[in-house]
Amino acid sequence: MLNWAARYFPILRALKAQFSESDSLLEIGSGSAGIGQFHATPFVGCDINFPWPPKAPMKPVVASATNLPFSDQSFDAVVASDVLEHVPPDNRTIVIREALRVARKIAIFGFPSGSQAFEFDMKLAKVYDRSGKDKPEWLEEHMRYQPFPTKQLFEEIQSEWLVSSFENENAVFHNWVMRQEMHRPGLYGFRVLLALVPRLIERLLRYADREPFYRQIVVVKRLHMRSMLGSHPLRVQSAGSDGEVRHESVR
Numbered sequence: 001m002l003n004w005a006a007r008y009f010p011i012l013r014a015l016k017a018q019f020s021e022s023d024s025l026l027e028i029g030s031g032s033a034g035i036g037q038f039h040a041t042p043f044v045g046c047d048i049n050f051p052w053p054p055k056a057p058m059k060p061v062v063a064s065a066t067n068l069p070f071s072d073q074s075f076d077a078v079v080a081s082d083v084l085e086h087v088p089p090d091n092r093t094i095v096i097r098e099a100l101r102v103a104r105k106i107a108i109f110g111f112p113s114g115s116q117a118f119e120f121d122m123k124l125a126k127v128y129d130r131s132g133k134d135k136p137e138w139l140e141e142h143m144r145y146q147p148f149p150t151k152q153l154f155e156e157i158q159s160e161w162l163v164s165s166f167e168n169e170n171a172v173f174h175n176w177v178m179r180q181e182m183h184r185p186g187l188y189g190f191r192v193l194l195a196l197v198p199r200l201i202e203r204l205l206r207y208a209d210r211e212p213f214y215r216q217i218v219v220v221k222r223l224h225m226r227s228m229l230g231s232h233p234l235r236v237q238s239a240g241s242d243g244e245v246r247h248e249s250v251r
Contacts, residue, residue, distance in 0.1 A: 001037075002177050002190035002201075006169045007081055007215060008038045009202045011108050014219050015077055018106050023076035027058075028065045028099055029083035034058060038198070044075070065095045073104040082215075084111040084149040086141045092153055100161065106221050110168065111149045113216035118148055120175045120214065127179055151218050162221045167213035169205075174214040 027034045030045030032052040045058040054060035078099045099107050121142045128135045151165045180186030
């Protein structure tokens with residue numbers, strides 16, 4: 001639960017500037033609950049299967065991220081949180097393009113990224129091995145589909161998109177949370193805290209956004225004035241560790 005909060009709270013903050021309660025939202029790879037645990041507005045959640053009954057306010061749709069059953073620009077916003085690392089590297093750009101095809105305003109992608117994220121997942125896998133517990137399927141897929149995604153996947157997007165990115169969640173903290181959530185007391189303890197004091201937990205989790213980072217979050221916004229862009233290169237924003245936004249061109 002705390003692991004989910006660490007990745008969904010920043011996504012919701014990024015959505016806030018361009019998203020209203022009347023806007024439509026699609027979450028790709030939502031699982032049975034997804035962003036609905038922290039966002040009470042109805043949304044569509046799609047996944048290749050739902051191991052447990054989907055929870056409100058999600059409207060579930062069984063679908064593959066590489067072939068979404070929705071028309072172009074069907075949703076004001078699209079979220080894919082910790083999805084790309086579960087996709088074979090050769091298919092990741094297909095998933096990104098499908099998400100952007102159905103997005104009208106904004107799409108947000110979060111994923112573990114970099115060698116340090118993989119190093120800490122390897123450490124977690126060893127903890128499972130020592131405990132005698134089977135590694136969860138998501139962790140097995142993290143090991144299988146290497147390398148982890150990077151923001152460079154978004155360099156070839158057509159010029160109607162503005163791309164920005166920021167880092168999320170300290171890798172040491174992430175590893176600690178995942179080890180606590182291996183056991184029932186830790187899992188339920190975090191659940192109770194989130195139910196009782198969610199805003200306090202959100203504020204505290206901001207302190208965990210420091211190096212070495214575990215996750216990259218990429219925010220993609222549609223540029224409506226395409227004719228003014230012409231053949232200009234894709235504009236990419238990135239936030240430095242000092243919080244300053246930097247711009248760079250990608251051809």
